[in-house]
Amino acid sequence: MVGWAVSAASTFSSLVKTTMEHLEFTFPGRRAATGRKHAVLVGVVGSGNLEVLLEPKPLGGACQIVVKTAVAGFGEIWQAVLEDFCRRHGLGDLLVSINDLGATPAVVALRLDQAVHELEGSGP
DSSP states (O other), X not given: OXXXXXXXXXXXXXXXXXXXXXXXXXXXOXXXXXXXXXXXXXXXXXXXXXXXXXXEOOSTTXXXXXXXXXXXXXHHHHHHHHHHHHHHHOEESEEEEEEESSOOHHHHHHHHHHHHHHHTTOOO
16 A cells, blocks of 8 residues: 555544634725625635635625634734735725635735735736
């Protein structure tokens, strides 16, 4: 057999982390998104990557961000990256859903910017 052996005592759940950390943030928005009025999905959940879903929604001008990540303990870093995103774009009435599998802060910022680019009509 090619690969590595797993003892009979090992279970699948001991090999794969099955719980996701759930984080939620709300930031004030300065403007509604222009362009498309439907949801935009970018990225792929995979090793070292993430997917970002942007959905225009009536949220009283706020930007609500929900993060599900396989890497626990980095809430402060998520908050800093997402605060920067909201400060730069200022989008309100927007629900942002992020499914992460270990992306670096730079990749998170890239995917968020890519999603806004598509949402506002300048993407593919």
